[in-house]
Amino acid sequence: MMSTRAEKASTAARDTTRRIAMGKRSGIWKEELFKYVLILCIVIAFVTLLALIIHSAWLGRSRLDLNLITQMPSTLDPETSGMQSAIWGTVILMVGVLVTVVPLGISAAVYLEEYADTERWWNRFIELNIQNLAAVPSIVFGILGLAYVVREGFAFGPVAYAGSLTLAMLVLPTVILASREALKAVPDSIRQASYGMGATRWQTVWHQVLPVAVPGMITGTILAMSRAIGETAPLLLVGATTFVTFNPDSAFSGAYTAIPVQIFQWASRPQPEFRELAAAGVILLIAVLLIMNSAAIWLRNRYSRYDL
Amino acid sequence: MTSQTSTDAFTDTRGHVPPVMATRGLNVYYGDFHAVDDVNLDFNRREVTALIGPSGCGKSTVLRSLNRMNDLIPSARIEGEVTYHGQNIYQPKIDPIEVRRRIGMVFQKPNPFPKSIFDNVAYGPRVTKMKVDSMSDLVEQSLRRAALWDEVKDNLKGSAFGLSGGQQQRLCIARAIATSPDVILLDEPCSALDPIATAAIEDLMTDLKQEYTQIIVTHNMQQAARISDTTAFFTAGLDQDNGKRIGRLVEYNDTSTIFNNPAEKSTEDYVSGRFG
Numbered sequence: 001m002m003s004t005r006a007e008k009a010s011t012a013a014r015d016t017t018r019r020i021a022m023g024k025r026s027g028i029w030k031e032e033l034f035k036y037v038l039i040l041c042i043v044i045a046f047v048t049l050l051a052l053i054i055h056s057a058w059l060g061r062s063r064l065d066l067n068l069i070t071q072m073p074s075t076l077d078p079e080t081s082g083m084q085s086a087i088w089g090t091v092i093l094m095v096g097v098l099v100t101v102v103p104l105g106i107s108a109a110v111y112l113e114e115y116a117d118t119e120r121w122w123n124r125f126i127e128l129n130i131q132n133l134a135a136v137p138s139i140v141f142g143i144l145g146l147a148y149v150v151r152e153g154f155a156f157g158p159v160a161y162a163g164s165l166t167l168a169m170l171v172l173p174t175v176i177l178a179s180r181e182a183l184k185a186v187p188d189s190i191r192q193a194s195y196g197m198g199a200t201r202w203q204t205v206w207h208q209v210l211p212v213a214v215p216g217m218i219t220g221t222i223l224a225m226s227r228a229i230g231e232t233a234p235l236l237l238v239g240a241t242t243f244v245t246f247n248p249d250s251a252f253s254g255a256y257t258a259i260p261v262q263i264f265q266w267a268s269r270p271q272p273e274f275r276e277l278a279a280a281g282v283i284l285l286i287a288v289l290l291i292m293n294s295a296a297i298w299l300r301n302r303y304s305r306y307d308l
Numbered sequence: 309m310t311s312q313t314s315t316d317a318f319t320d321t322r323g324h325v326p327p328v329m330a331t332r333g334l335n336v337y338y339g340d341f342h343a344v345d346d347v348n349l350d351f352n353r354r355e356v357t358a359l360i361g362p363s364g365c366g367k368s369t370v371l372r373s374l375n376r377m378n379d380l381i382p383s384a385r386i387e388g389e390v391t392y393h394g395q396n397i398y399q400p401k402i403d404p405i406e407v408r409r410r411i412g413m414v415f416q417k418p419n420p421f422p423k424s425i426f427d428n429v430a431y432g433p434r435v436t437k438m439k440v441d442s443m444s445d446l447v448e449q450s451l452r453r454a455a456l457w458d459e460v461k462d463n464l465k466g467s468a469f470g471l472s473g474g475q476q477q478r479l480c481i482a483r484a485i486a487t488s489p490d491v492i493l494l495d496e497p498c499s500a501l502d503p504i505a506t507a508a509i510e511d512l513m514t515d516l517k518q519e520y521t522q523i524i525v526t527h528n529m530q531q532a533a534r535i536s537d538t539t540a541f542f543t544a545g546l547d548q549d550n551g552k553r554i555g556r557l558v559e560y561n562d563t564s565t566i567f568n569n570p571a572e573k574s575t576e577d578y579v580s581g582r583f584g
Contacts, residue, residue, distance in 0.1 A: 117382055189419035193480070195380060197432040198409030198487060207435065212422055 053286060060279030068280050072245040073262060078273035083281055086262035088247040089160065089240070090229060090288075093258055096164025096251050097171065097228050102221060104168070105175030109217075112176070113183040114205050134173035141170040142234030150238050158239020161251040163258070166238045167231060171224035178220020182213040215300040222296035226289050232260040259285050326394070328353050328491055328521045329374060329411075333388035336369050336378065342547060343369045344555040346388070349540055351491070356513060356522045358532035358563065361542030362578070366555020367525045370542070371493050374523065375411035376404040392491075409436050412484035416496040418476035420468035420483075425451075425460050428468045428479055432487040446486060454482035455512050474505025481512060485520070492516070494524040498531065510535050529579055532563065539566040541575045 057064075071082025108130075116123040145166030149156055156162040186209050194204040236242075241255045242265040248256035259281060266278035327350035334347040344366035351357050359367040369378065376397060378384040389396045397407045409432075420428050429447045433440050440446050447464070451457040456478040460471070468479055477497055484492055494513075498506040506528075513522060513535050526532050532539055540560040547554040559566060559575045570576045577583050 119382060187419070189415065189417060190421060192377070192380070192415060193419045193421065193483075194431075194435075196375070196377065196408055196413035196415070197435060197483065198405055199431075199435040200405055203435045207431070208421055 053283075056279040056282040056286075058279075060276050060281070060283055063276045063280035064283060068277075068284060073243060073265075074245070075243070078271060078277060081277060083259065083262045083277075083284070085244045085247050086257045086259045086281075087284075089244070089256040089258045089261075092160045092248055092251050092256065093164050093167065093235075094225060094229060096161050097168045097225060098221075100164060100168040101172055101175050101224065105172055105221070105224075106179050106217060108172075108176045109179030109183060110205060110210075113180050114201065114209065130173050130176050134177060138170055138231055139233045139237070141166055142237030144169065145234060145238040156252065158241075159252050159254065160248050160256040162238050163235050163240055163256065164251065166234050167228040170231065170234060171228045174224040174227065175221050178223065179213070179217045182216025182220065183209060185216060186212045211303075215303045218299045218303070219296050222292055222299075226292055229289065229292070230260050230285065232258075232264050235261055236264075259288070325353065327351050328393065329523075330391045331370070331374075331388065332391070334370065334373065334390060335387040336366070336373055337385040337387075338381065339383040341552065342554050344373075345547075347557045349557065349560055351521055351523055352538065353521055354517055354519070355537040356517060356524060356535050358536035358539045359523065359525045359542065360527075360529065360532050360539060360578070361555075361558075362544060362583070363527075364553060364555070365542035365544045367540075367542045368495055369555065371495055371523060371525050374491075374493055375408050375413055377408070377413065379404050409487055410489050411491040411493060412487065412489035414477070414480050414484055414492065414494045414497050417500050418473055418480055420471070420476050420479050423468065424465045425468050425471070425479060426464040429483050429486050432483060436487055438487060450482040450486040451479075453485055453516070454478045455508065455515070456482055472505070474501050474508055477501060477505070477509060478512065481509075481516075485516070489520070491521045491523065494522060496525050496527060499527060506531070529567075529581070533567050536563045539563040541566060541570075541572075541578060543574055543578070 067080050067082045069082060069087060070084060071080055072084050073086070074081040112123065112127060112130075116126075118124060118127070145162060148154065149162045149165045150158055154162070154165065156165075190208050190212065191204055194208045195201075199207070235258055239255075240261045241257050242261055244255050244257045246255075248254045263278050263281040263285070266274040266281065269275075329351040331347050331349045334344065334349075335342065336344040347366075347370055349357075349370075359371060361367050372378045373386055374390055378386065386398055390398060392407070392411065395402070397404075421431060423431070426444075426447055429450050430443050432438075433443065433446060448457060448461075451460060456475060459475060460466075460479075463470070468476065471479060477500075481492070481497075498509050501509065510531065513524070516522060524532075524536065538561065541558045542555055543558050544553050545556050546552070559570060559572050561571075566575060567579050570579065574583075
């Protein structure tokens with residue numbers, strides 16, 4: 001009896017060993033299939049992106065010159081027309097978004113992660129709403145901005161900072177969510193150690209938690225900015241003008257336009273010269289995005305000196 | 309009234325001079341879960357007290373209630389008294405921050421801050437705004453007392469993560485003593501370390517007895533026997549009311565008594581390795 005059981009066991013063991021050795025695990029083809037499906041997904045995404053960029057670059061190749069940056073837009077001379085006013089507009093818009101969204105977003109994230117008692121219904125209510133806001137279409141923020149930033153409420157009028165504030169509202173949920181993720185990733189042992197030393201909550205957050213979370217927060221913020229920089233619809237609603245031949249006076253006065261708005265205006269014109277300009281504008285916008293993302297990576301590496 | 313309670317709390321159960329810390333009728337709850345039931349302990353000056361027992365018996369919970377680290381868990385609730393020099397640290401007017409400045413803590417996994425070795429040690433004195441003549445002297449002194457100075461003196465600006473696990477844990481001890489607490493709580497400080505690093509920590513704890521009262525939670529019976537003067541044995545029993553698991557203090561006495569001549573059968577079974 002004992003010997004048969006032992007024999008059975010050893011036979012089973014030999015069977016398993018042989019199957020593993022010969023690579024005949026059941027369901028191995030599923031694993032292979034899954035891998036190829038994943039690769040296919042990456043290829044589709046990559047090829048689509050590459051096709052768009054190459055198409056735009058080819059179409060706008062003749063207009064990728066200094067005029068694009070140094071000249072003002074012109075309806076008469078598409079050959080030498082540029083988008084200086086739009087570039088300046090975008091720069092002012094983005095600075096406005098940055099100074100608004102960083103303090104608001106990071107404070108909100110720190111409150112929700114480090115201070116709020118998530119058992120309380122109001123904190124859960126805030127959390128739920130932030131997640132929902134991240135999914136609201138940008139045009140809705142445009143209408144909100146028109147009503148409460150441009151006309152009533154703040155009543156800034158159709159100036160650049162009104163656009164900044166609208167875009168800031170649009171990307172605020174993204175910044176909050178990314179910053180919360182960065183804070184969540186800080187090991188709790190660090191907080192415990194800090195409290196154990198007799199540090200206050202503020203000291204713990206300021207000296208220990210934030211420095212570790214900053215790289216993640218920077219990444220999240222830059223990604224949010226990348227979204228804001230390409231937005232057109234809400235800007236059209238809050239007063240970005242489609243055709244301005246001068247740079248905005250300041251963030252709080254004068255007409256302004258932005259790169260995507262300018263591209264939108266060119267692309268809707270029938271003449272092929274303006275199509276080329278639009279394509280060149282697209283390449284410029286992508287270049288700006290690339291620079292921003294590179295800056296994000298550089299900053300992240302610079303600030304994460306100590307590996308966890 | 310307060311003084312009357314305190315005097316009662318200080319009637320030492322084992323005939324020593326007034327203990328540095330004591331618990332009276334300590335109950336800890338996490339929400340509905342009753343984690344620790346009615347613990348009465350005295351922690352004597354410049355002694356090492358070991359809290360031993362199987363997993364889930366509440367010994368870490370007791371340890372963490374001694375410097376109000378349980379306050380950080382929103383659902384945790386405490387009944388009874390924990391006194392520090394006769395003062396109940398759970399009185400409403402007591403600031404938990406102040407408590408933790410005097411009762412330091414070393415954790416299970418070495419958890420240095422993601423900063424330099426120097427800044428790790430200097431953090432406590434800085435955040436508690438200690439009056440320090442020379443921070444570098446204080447850092448050196450703390451590292452020397454933690455038996456780490458010779459290994460790190462040329463690399464004080466280097467990241468604490470560059471150290472080995474045992475060195476990191478000694479850094480955590482150096483960090484804890486930099487604020488001159490008089491009690492140090494150690495929550496299984498050697499469980500993540502190899503035997504050589506463990507021996508170094510044990511030697512260090514023996515040295516530190518000259519100045520500090522130490523309370524250590526350990527799963528290692530030999531360790532408790534080697535370094536502690538008194539030992540408290542906890543076990544997990546069943547709650548009479550609802551049949552759920554509950555941590556209880558079984559026996560508390562001199563370490564030699566606990567290991568050689570325990571009063572309770574379950575203590576003997578545990579220390580001789582028959583269960584747990």
